[in-house]
Amino acid sequence: MPKNVQVKKVTDPAELKKVFAIRREVFVDEQNCPPELEWEHEDESTHFLATADDVPAGASRWRKTDKGYKLERFAVLKAFRGDGVGQALVKAVLADLPPDADYVYLHAQVAAVTLYERFGFVKADPEFEEAGIRHYKMIRNA
Template sequence: MITVKQAHSRTDLDAVFAIRRKVFVDEQKVPADLEYDEFDDEGATHYLADLDGKTVGAARWIVTDEGYKLQRFAVLPEARGSGVGSALLMKVLEDIPADGKKIYLHSQESATGLYLKHGFVIEGDRFEEAGIGHYKMSKK
């Protein structure tokens, strides 16, 4: 069973950062100083996903001048392919205010299929962030 909740407590946020460290810093070799930013202290809405009672996924969204930006979607390797990424995305989209502002993200190349299934479209050319290929995508 998959459950997704907003992360508010210090314990929840520590779990968010632990998952992101495992996926982005340890696995993908993203420098830690690029992974953590001012939005981790305030300004982001964070999420945790559990699979069968084990915390295995995290995500967040922020408000930018362009709209709502979805970020830092991370699922531990042992939980990939189980629907956790989709569950996280659906909960985030459910929580974002329905005020007509743009909803967008920078997807790693390997994850574009997930976002395409949920109504996102690719905008523009491939680019790199932290040495990883990405595409800008927006919700249509």
């Protein structure tokens, strides 16, 4: 079980390649999300890579939208689930948001709702389907 989980913001093409590989494995391969839905808004997003004992383990991003700041694409490789990687990603992304981020939201897969609730997110709308997966829109109460 990994002991040293770290998250860093990445812009380097080699590091971004690791982020995209994690997302491909989790969303496209494992969850059968259509690839054309997975790869959008990449240039306007701030990307994060999580490692566990220096091995790529998870990824996420945030971006500014016309509504506020949207947290997206939280993906943890199966071998690292339950090791705190998801929590570390949420903490890092929230800490990186600009000071004017007063409206922070995300679309949480139903299985991940409790993770986001630990960080002050609450369900804002009824359950909906996105890319064939059940989600809730969640808003952070700051």
